[in-house]
Amino acid sequence: MNTNNSIALVIGLCSHGIAMCRALKQEGVDVHAFEAKNYLPGAATNTANIHYVKNINENSLIDDLLQFRQAIDRSTAIVLFPTNDNNVRILAENVDRITPDFLLSWSENAEDILNLLLKSNIERRCLEMSIRYPKSKVLKKTDDTLEAINQFEFPVLIKPVKPQSGFKALRCDTPEALQENIDKYQKDLPILLQDWISGTDKDLFFGALYLDHGKVISSFCGNKLESHPPAMGQTTVAISAHNPEVIAITKQFFEGLKLSGPVSLELKQDEKGRLWVIEPTIGRTDFWVGLCTAANVNLLYTEYVYTLGLDPQPSKPIRPAIWFDSEKDSLALFRHLDKLLALEGTRYTASFSYLTREDLKPSMVATKALLARVPSYLHKKTFSDKPATKDPDDIQFIQYTGYQQLPDDCKKFLVDQSKIAVFSYDSWYENFCRTVASSKGSVCFLCLYKKNQVAAILPMWYKKESMGGKRVNLISGLTNYYTPIFSMSWDETLITESLAGQCFLKHVMENGTWDLINLSPMPEETVVNWQKIATQLNKASFHYYVTKNMFEDEIKDFSSYMKARPSRLKNTIKRKTKKLTSLGDWHIDIITNLEDLPQALTSYHQVYNQSWKKSEPYPDFIDGLAQLGAEQNWLRLGILYIENRAVAVQFWLVERNTAYIYKLAYAREYKDYSPGTILTHRLMEHVITRDGVTKVDFLTGGEAFKLDWMTSFRNLHGIQIVNKQRPMGFLFYLRNLAGHFRKSLWTPPLMQSKSMYNLRLSDPGKRE
Known part of the structure; x- marks a missing residue:
């Protein structure tokens, strides 16, 4: 193709402009470029003849273009290539002035462009x-x-x-x-x-x-x-x-x-x-x-x-x-x-x-500029580890040690401002502190007040853990494997999430000895916010994947919900119901009240102990949560009996318009009868038809069977913030760096497709 009588003129040599020059040059085009800043890395390119002008983002660009046209033989066509929206706007507003002398791919569409x-x-x-x-x-x-x-x-x-x-x-x-x-x-x-x-x-x-x-x-x-x-x-x-x-x-x-x-x-x-x-x-x-x-x-x-x-x-x-x-x-x-x-x-x-x-040459210029900034950057990151912000004068900080010290206004706040419903209510933490956290470490509820009102609360857990044979001062969110999701609570009318998090982390970092802060599990975008906060406080942080959260929302009614399920699930329910009936009499109880709860919990623990799962490490926590659920009308404890023997159990919580599937298990010897599928089907019908829920949340875990019931998901992540000023903290800093580098070399990244049938189902420990 003969293009000897034409040239390309790229307006600007930012990294975008230099990519444009290279794309044209590799096809043999004679490339010219306008630029106002001779110190840019792009100004060192060998792919364009550079012409320096006063400004490429002001109307003077038109005069410079017309002057350039006079220097080029009239028989040579000049095709214009803008690099930014200001270039485009200026060319579109002056299209009548430039079209006699230049070619612009969209010159006939200037009005639509503007x-x-x-x-x-x-x-x-x-x-x-x-x-x-x-x-x-x-x-x-x-x-x-x-x-x-x-x-x-x-x-x-x-x-x-x-x-x-x-x-x-x-x-x-x-x-x-x-x-x-x-x-x-x-x-x-x-x-x-x-x-x-x-x-x-x-x-x-x-x-x-x-x-x-x-x-x-x-x-x-x-x-x-x-x-x-x-x-x-x-x-x-x-x-x-x-x-x-x-x-x-x-x-x-x-x-x-x-x-x-x-x-x-x-x-x-x-x-x-x-x-x-x-x-x-x-x-x-x-x-x-x-x-x-x-x-x-x-x-x-x-x-x-x-x-x-x-x-x-x-x-x-x-x-x-x-x-x-x-x-x-x-x-x-x-x-x-x-x-x-x-x-x-x-x-x-x-x-x-x-x-x-x-x-x-452009990369050499860019690298030289980068290296010139490295010493100050490393010094700041390695040694200047003090928080760089100051709390606003109108914010007061109070730390309550343990749930029992928490005043009534804070307990009410945890309910009113919960971002994750049941799982950050005061009653959830009361049960957790009484049955789980009382045996290890110390619990603190960090509270911010603004204008004498509770503005934010962050429940934390201070512990000494053994990691790699070393004792580590660990500060984590008040969570463990019983916690499907963790969140700070804050009143958006009083304080921003960013400011509240910044105040909390600054207090934690300045008061007490710590090596590692860990917050998990949280939605990925929440972790990104915490990373920003850590960066503002000059602290190194690392995020990591925890699990998946699958859910189905916008449920209209049970009939349309089931109609949208895969045919294999509907066929399984039909076949296994018939097969279950061949064993003898069977029925399902759904426990919601305190009166029937003691016997139901006995059945729950019996089935759980007969399942593939480990025995509950803190059975009192489960019993306490079930009692709380019954008191608040949240509990939907489903039990499938065959000849009066409990063979499958599922622990659901219903709050407002959402049903949360919290625990599930079945006796291993009944696996071929799919009692879990039958029980899930019945509970789905109950919560959609009787409770009127519009969303069902499977909480944590990416197991394959959940794909039949749910069509949406999100990833849950965690964040570790390390204290490089302490030997163990610095060790974790190096370990995290090495781990992320090793992972980038040897581990495929998490699949981010929203197609439920392309999920990488790698979460261990649970089955249907």
Whole structure:
């Protein structure tokens, strides 16, 4: 293909711009670039002829372009490639001035480009195309916040309507945090306020297309693995992905606009597997374009060819690729070595923001700048381990030793502000402290008061543990294997989650001797929040996977719920019920009251001891929880009897509109009769029909049989915070570093697919 009479002009040499230059250069294109900052690593590239201008993000760019045109032979076509939204906006606003002298893939669509650059217009487009988009409101002035607070549930997300503003996106957990951020970023108004879609970086996908008058010429799907800031910021690690639904929604979003040029759409998958539009990128390729190129989808060259009206080349097969923004995260490569070494069975081609063999100087400049910062960074991380923040003057801290010291207002607070229902109520902790924690260590309820009101409570457990033959001063959440999920309780009208956590950790770190703080199990995004808090306090932290939490919500009625179950489950229930009947008389009791509880608990423990499980280490805890459940009308203790012998038991708790499946067991000799399946079926009918629950939660464990009953899940994680100023703490710091490095080398990462039938079911210890 002859392109001697044409050149490409890339506007900007950030890491995105240099990836664009390289993608064009590798196809033999004569590449030129505008840049204002000669110290950027990209300014050292050998893939472009660089022309320095005053500013690439202001209207003076147009004058510089026209002056550049005069220096180039009129017979040479110049194709423009903007790198950021400001470039796109300036070109679109001045399209009439530049089109006589330059080629722009989307010059005929400038009005649509300007429209979709404004985030305030995305919701309307999604409504037109029947695509999910978070509930949104545009705040035009600071006073608009008061009205908006009553229209949204928290947390919420805010981001500026106009591109390239003072911030990218911020999560606000409380009305106070929202108002504070709106006041702080007044100059960036109007600001878009949105519902927060739960999930982490790994739930973010993007579909990229090249369009020619609305026709899809090429497409690519990617999946974020990491971003900065987490779940809200710029991509730092991404991989190629196969997700037809992402591509389909991307095509649907741009359908009918007759656009030309590169476009992309970022989507987020919620815990039910539904995809929500986050935002489009239009008029340019996105920051991760190097990933597309590494995967054999060269969007830049496609744009170059179609803009010039040349004959396109055949597309190449897409290959697995991974992209690292080494500018923002220089250690990400080591966390994902498994993909480069093909330890998952698939070898990914790596691409970096700066490093390539053909163009080494940019990475050398970037590395030199990074190394210059290393000494101060290491000194800060290794020796400057003192909390860097100060508690607000209006916050008072009180520590209560043991449950018995806890005053009534704190007990009531644990119920009113519980984030995880039954499992952080005061009665849960009373039973736990009395039957489990009393024999080991000391319990503390850390309480924050603001304006003489309880603002937050964090139950903690101080213990000395033997780990690796060494005595360790361990501080953990008030949990053990009986705890399906752990959470701090806080009043969002008085304090943010971040500030409360920061105050608690700072107090723990400054008062007493400790080697290790461990909080687990918690949703992954909660662990990310705690990691941020630890970072703010200059403490090293490490997160780890614990288990899965499977659930089914939005249940309308028992009939429709069972209709949606797999046919194999319905057939099993039918066959095993018939087989069970052949043994003799059998029946199921569902115990909910105190009167029948003693005999029911006797049956529970008998079956539990006859099952594949170990005997209850703290039977008094189970008895206490059952009694509490009966007193509060939470208990649904199901027992299946054959000829008056208990052969299967299940311990459920129903609170508000949710049923929690807490414990289950059956006698091993009856395994072939599937008594657990029969009992689950009956309890499901009971809680949906009689109790009116709309959600059933299997709590912890990723066992295969749960896939028949549940269609949604989330991962539960933990976090360890280490005290490097103590020998054992420093040892754990080194062990965690080595462990994470070893895991990245030899262990495939946790599968993050929301498809319930693709789960990696690796949690030990439980069966149907």
